[in-house]
Amino acid sequence: MHVHGNRGRCAQPCRLPYELIKVEQNKQPDIANINQTTLDKGYLLSTKDLCSLDLLPTLVNLGIKSFKIEGRLKNPEYVATVTRIYRKYIDLAQSNKPYIVEDKDKKDLLQVFNRGGFSTGYLENKPNSNLIYKNKPNNMGIFLGNVLNFNNNKGYITLKLQEDIKIGDNVSLENEKGLYTISELMINNKNTPYAKKGDIVKIGRIKGNIFVNDKIFKLSSKDINTIANNLVNSENIKVKINCKIIVHKGQPISINIFTNSYKNINFTITSDLIPVDSINSPITKDRIIEQINKLGGTPFEFENIDVDLDENLYIPSISKLNQLRRDGIHKLEELILDKIHRSCNIDLEEFNLNKDDFNKNISQSIGKISKINHENSLKKVSILLNDLNENYDYTKLQNIDKIYIPLKYFCIKNYNKIITDIINNFNTYIYMPCILKDSILTKVRENIENIIIKYEIKGFVISNISHINLLEKYTDNYEFIANYNMNIYNNYTVSELQDLHFSCITISPELDKLNINSLCSNIQTESIIYGNLPVMTTNYCLLSKNNSCLQTCKNNCNNHNTKYYLKDRLNLHFRVIPDYFSKTTTIYNSKKLSVHASELDIDCIRLDFMDENIDYINNIIEIYINNNICEGSDYTNGNLNRLV
Numbered sequence: 001m002h003v004h005g006n007r008g009r010c011a012q013p014c015r016l017p018y019e020l021i022k023v024e025q026n027k028q029p030d031i032a033n034i035n036q037t038t039l040d041k042g043y044l045l046s047t048k049d050l051c052s053l054d055l056l057p058t059l060v061n062l063g064i065k066s067f068k069i070e071g072r073l074k075n076p077e078y079v080a081t082v083t084r085i086y087r088k089y090i091d092l093a094q095s096n097k098p099y100i101v102e103d104k105d106k107k108d109l110l111q112v113f114n115r116g117g118f119s120t121g122y123l124e125n126k127p128n129s130n131l132i133y134k135n136k137p138n139n140m141g142i143f144l145g146n147v148l149n150f151n152n153n154k155g156y157i158t159l160k161l162q163e164d165i166k167i168g169d170n171v172s173l174e175n176e177k178g179l180y181t182i183s184e185l186m187i188n189n190k191n192t193p194y195a196k197k198g199d200i201v202k203i204g205r206i207k208g209n210i211f212v213n214d215k216i217f218k219l220s221s222k223d224i225n226t227i228a229n230n231l232v233n234s235e236n237i238k239v240k241i242n243c244k245i246i247v248h249k250g251q252p253i254s255i256n257i258f259t260n261s262y263k264n265i266n267f268t269i270t271s272d273l274i275p276v277d278s279i280n281s282p283i284t285k286d287r288i289i290e291q292i293n294k295l296g297g298t299p300f301e302f303e304n305i306d307v308d309l310d311e312n313l314y315i316p317s318i319s320k321l322n323q324l325r326r327d328g329i330h331k332l333e334e335l336i337l338d339k340i341h342r343s344c345n346i347d348l349e350e351f352n353l354n355k356d357d358f359n360k361n362i363s364q365s366i367g368k369i370s371k372i373n374h375e376n377s378l379k380k381v382s383i384l385l386n387d388l389n390e391n392y393d394y395t396k397l398q399n400i401d402k403i404y405i406p407l408k409y410f411c412i413k414n415y416n417k418i419i420t421d422i423i424n425n426f427n428t429y430i431y432m433p434c435i436l437k438d439s440i441l442t443k444v445r446e447n448i449e450n451i452i453i454k455y456e457i458k459g460f461v462i463s464n465i466s467h468i469n470l471l472e473k474y475t476d477n478y479e480f481i482a483n484y485n486m487n488i489y490n491n492y493t494v495s496e497l498q499d500l501h502f503s504c505i506t507i508s509p510e511l512d513k514l515n516i517n518s519l520c521s522n523i524q525t526e527s528i529i530y531g532n533l534p535v536m537t538t539n540y541c542l543l544s545k546n547n548s549c550l551q552t553c554k555n556n557c558n559n560h561n562t563k564y565y566l567k568d569r570l571n572l573h574f575r576v577i578p579d580y581f582s583k584t585t586t587i588y589n590s591k592k593l594s595v596h597a598s599e600l601d602i603d604c605i606r607l608d609f610m611d612e613n614i615d616y617i618n619n620i621i622e623i624y625i626n627n628n629i630c631e632g633s634d635y636t637n638g639n640l641n642r643l644v
Contacts, residue, residue, distance in 0.1 A: 001059060001064045001066060001067050001068060002050065002067075002068045002070065003050070003052040003056070003059065003067045003068065003069065003086065004049070004050055004051055004052060004053075004069050004070060004082055004086060004109070005049060005050060005068075005069060005070015005071070005072075005082075006047065006049055006050070006070050006072075006115075014043070014045040014046050014047065014137065015043065015046065015137040015138070016043070016045075016137075016568060016569065017041070017042060017043055017044075017137075017568075017569060018041070018042075018043075018044045018045065018566040018567060018568055019038050019040070019041045019566070019567040020038070020039045020040040020041070020044055020542050020543075020564065020565075020566060020576070021036040021037060021038055021039065021564070021565050021566075021567055021573075022036070022037045022039055022562060022563070022564055023036060023037075023562070023563045023564075023565065024037075024559075024561055024562050024563075036567075039543070039564075040134070040542070040545075041134075042134030042135060043132075043133070043134045043135070043136065043137040044132065044134055044542060044566065045132070045536075045566075046115060046132060046133055046134065046136075046137045047115075047119070047121075047131055047132055047133075047540075048114075048115055048116050048117055048118060048119040048130065048131060048132065048133045049070075049113065049114055049115055049118055049119070050070075050118070050119060050120070050121045050123075051106075051109060051118035051119070051120070052120065052121075052123055053085075053086075053089055053101050053105070053106065053109075054101060054120075055120065055123055055124070056086075056089050056090060056093045056099075057093040057099050059093075059123075060090065060093040060094060067086065067090065069082050069083055069086060074113065076228065076229070076232050077112060077220070077224065077225045077228040077229070078112045078113050078228075080227075080228035080229075080231045080232050081108055081109065081111075081112045081224060081227075081228050082109065082112065084227075084228075084231060085105050085108060085109060088105070089101065089105075106118075107142065108221075108224055110141075110142055111141065111142055111218065111220065111221050111224055112220070112224060112228075113139045114139065114140060114141070114142075115133050115136065115137065115138065115139065115140060116133025116135065116136065116140060117130075117133070119131050122539060122547060127546050127547060127548040128546065128547045128548075129545055129546045129547075131540050131546075131547055132540065132545065139219060140217055141171075141172065141217035141218050141219035141220070142163055142217060142218045143162055143163070143215065143216075143217055144159065144161060144162055144163055144165065144171060144216040144217055144218050145159040145160050145161055145162045145215075145216055146159060146160075146212075146213050146214065146215055146216070147159055147173075147210060147211065147212050147213060147214045147216065148160065148200070148212065149212065150210050150211065150212060152207075152210075154204060154205060155204050155205035155206050155207050156202045156203070156204045156205070156206075157202065157203045157204070157206055157210065157216070158200065158201070158202050159200070159201065159203070159216060160198070160199070160200050161195055161196070161197050161198060161199050161200075161201060162197060163197055163218060164194065164195065164196050164197055165182060165185070165194065165195055165201075165203075165218060166182070166185070166193055166194035166195070166222060166223070167182055167183065167184075167185055167193050167194070167222070168181065168182065168222035169181075169182050169218055169220065169221055169222050170182070170218070170219045170220040171203070171216055171217060171218050171219060172216070172217050172219050173206075173208065173209075173210055173214050173215070173216055173217075174214050174215040174216075174217075175208075175209045175210070175211070175214055176208045176209055176210070178208065179219060180206050182203055183204075183205075184202075184203065184204040184205060185201060185202070185203060186201060186202040186204070187199055187200070187201055187202075189202070238298075238299055238300055238301040239259065239261050239262075239299055239300050239301070240259065240261060240300075240301065240302075240303040241257060241258070241259040241261070241300050241301070241302060241303065241332065242257070242258055242259065242302065242303055242304045242305075242306075243255055243256060243257045243258070243292065243302060243304075243305055243306070243328070244256040244305075244306040244307075244308060245288055245292060245305070245306070245307045245308065245309075246308045247275055247283070247288065247307065247308065247309045247310065247313060247315070248275075248308070248310050249275060249277070249310045249313060250274065250275075251274065251275075252270050252271055252272055252273060252274055253270070253271050253273045253274070253275065253315070253321065253324060254268055254269065254270040254271070255268065255269055255271075255292070255324055255325070255328045256268045257269075257328050257331075257332055259332075262335070262336050262339055263339055265332065265335050265336065265339075267331060267332075267335065269324065269327050269328050269331060271320060271321075271323070271324040271327075272320075273315065273316070273317060273320040273321065273324065275310075275313040275314060275315050275316075276313070276314050276316060277312060277313065277314065278312050278313055278314035279314070281314070282311070282312045282313055282314060283309070283313055283314060283315050284309075285307040285309055288307050288309065288315075288321070289305045289307060291318060291321050291322060291325065292305055292321070292325050293305060294322070294325070295325075295329065298329055300329065300332070378625075379597065379602065379603065379604055379605050379625075380401040380402070380526075380603060380604040380605070381399055381400050381401050381402075381604065381605055381606075381607070381621055381624075381625065382400070382401060382402035382403070382404065382526060382604050382605070382606045382607075383397075383400055383402070383403055383404070383606070383607045383608070383609060383617070383621070384404040384431060384461075384531070384606065384607070384608040384609065385403065385404070385405055385406075385609055386406065386577065386588075386608060386609065386610045387577065387609075387610050387611060388405065388406075388409050388415055388418060389611075389613075390414060390415070390418065392418075392613065392614050393421075393614060394418060394421060394422050394425075394614065395421050395422070395424075395425050396614050396618070397425075397426070397614060397617060397618060397621075398618050398621065398622075399618075399621050399622065399625060400426055400621065401426075401427060401604070402426070402427045402428075402429060402458070402604070403422055403426045403427070403428050403429070404428075404429050404430075404431040404461050405419065405422065405428060405429070405430065405431055406431045406433070406579075407430050407431065407432055407433060407444070407447070407448075407581065407582075408433075408579060408580075408581035408582070410430060410447065410451045410455070411447050411451075411581060419455065420455070423455050423456055423457065427458045428455070428457050428458060429457060429458055429459050429460060429461050429479070429481065430448070430451065430457055430459075430460050430461070431461045431463075431483075432460055432461060432462050432463055432464070432467055432483075433463065433579065433581070433582035433584065434463035434464055434483075434485050434537050434584075435464070435537060435539070435582060435584050436464070436466075436467065436470070436582060437539075437582070437583055439583075440581075440582065440583065441470065444470070445470065448470075448471070452474070457478070458478065458479055459478040459479030459480060459481060459503075460474070460478060460479070460480055460481065461481045461483050461506075462480055462481065462482060462483060462486070462502075463483040463485040463486070464485065464486075465486065468480075468500055468501075475501040479503050479504065480500075480501050480502045480503060480504075481502065481503070481504040481505070481506065481526075482497050482502045482504070482505045482506060483506050484506045484507065484508050484509060484528060486505075486506075487508060488505050488506065488507050488508050488519075489508055489510075489511065489515070490515075490519070491518075491519060494519060494523060497523075498522075498523055502523070503523065503524060504523065504524035504525070504526060504603075504604070505523060505524070505525055505526070506526050506527070506528065506606060507519065507525060507526070507527045507602070509527075509528050509533060509593065513599060513600060516600055516601065516602065517599075517600065517601040524603045524604065525601075525602045525603050525604070526602060526603060526604035526605065526606045527595070527597065527600055527602045527604075527605065527606065528593065528595075528606045528607075528608060529593070529594070529595040529596075529597045529600075529605050529606065529607065529624060530592065530593060530594055530595070530605075530606075530607040530608065530620060530624065531592060531593055531607055531608025531609060531610070532575060532588040532589050532590075532591070532592055532593070532608065532610055533588065533589050533593055533608070534586050534587065534588055534589075535574065535587055535588065535589050536586070536587040537584055537585070537586045537587075538584065538585050538586075538587070539583065539584055539585075540585065541553075541578055541583075541585050542564070542566075542576060542578070542585060543557055543564070543578055548583060549580050549583050557578040557580060563575070563611070564576040564577070564578070566587060568590075572590040572591075573590050574587050574588060574589065574590045575587070575588040575590075575610060576588075588610070593608075597624065605624060607620060607621065607624065
């Protein structure tokens, strides 16, 4: 359960600025040459950090046993502060004492990292418009005040404090990227080590692009950092180890390392370093212990160092003694990792795998059952119509074996005739959303039941393992196709999906040719070879700026002639499709996938279409059937163009 942090968000894309643009045009637009309406701009995918302190009693009472604190790419002060505070309130939630969150603790969390304040994310069952902070993608600290006066010559900033500060705190200004450490602080022109909220102070000496009324933020607190560092140092637990150094005349120096912490590890390493007779300064036990004890940032510390040293010896190279220590620690780490390494206990017979083949190369064509050579056979063609156009005659499509239509279109009356025409001419499957919220599951069950009665569909493309239970009653009479979202990477996944009544799998687009061809073919396989793939599916709607569809939203996302894009700083356009049915938004890649399929050992090629017209779709299908791939293709004004 994730309770604090940035919720594992995709780091780089979310830190970039975007423009949300709207295009109203019947045909696929030439993005470079049309008039665009900008609806919003800024860091539109940058979520505020999640803070669940107020909700911890509810989460604890739900029986959640583990809470995840987001510490990726954060400094030790952040991790120490967040874990300290959450430990305090988890303990409080499990006690019989009143649960009251202190303002100071919330402020400490804001101080160590926040991006426009905090949000409760999706933890509460109500619309949340407090999810995104578009003005800044990184830590903004705590607001200190506005610049009242700036002495450019001396670098003095005058402001009225909204928070306490002291010497050693770090601050930033809204028009400056730099970080400044407060080294000079004055009240009434007198130096002071600290100042309180409400004081009018001078901070010096700060230079830069600074103007009156600029906002100032405290990015870090010296007091919080001191507490955090003390906590880190007090919990710096290391593994106790022992060693014996043998330094005998005429023999290579050796080190014996042993520990009871990991199943009695005991080993000896011998160097090529041979001590010689000393002329002036014989080596001492204390000097050897001093060198061997330099474990630096390793997770070990010596509990005891025993030195077996002959008298009157000299070690020609202390650096080699250091190397002996490093080699010993490296060997110790290898032995520990080997002992705690998790083995995969696989019943090979269960997966019909040959043990010799498995051990020889697990990535090479393992467990192949009645492998069919597809190299020269004609592959079947399936297409996904992400966006149905009421003006297109889909009965004119050619050379298609299967058509996948998103669930939402089966539930809109305006599309009844289009879907009926498609079903009368092609094997048609319901393409299930990758996310179905609990709030609409009852509605989905009713709709699917009505769809089954009304239309002669062939089956379902399932994008989420949980939807198997939802569709369990249909397993005997309809085909189940596992979408690529099911993370189909290897034969173990394939075998499990077979047991769950899937008759076809859509292989993950992340696999290369070798791994695709290594999958078992006792189940039908298909691979996406064309189209704009989704890069993100989110519960947050960029149009309503909320995690829920709002009745007051007038962006008209159901209007087929209205299209939305995220434009990045490179002028790349990412198609945005809000789905009012599943209450989700999908963002698609700006570039089309284009893969040569002739060498892929698959049964079916899948092509994903969005705005392409019928002639264009037929042209693309013909190209792929003939293995005449136009790589890096783009759809512009209905023509297939090669990008330079």
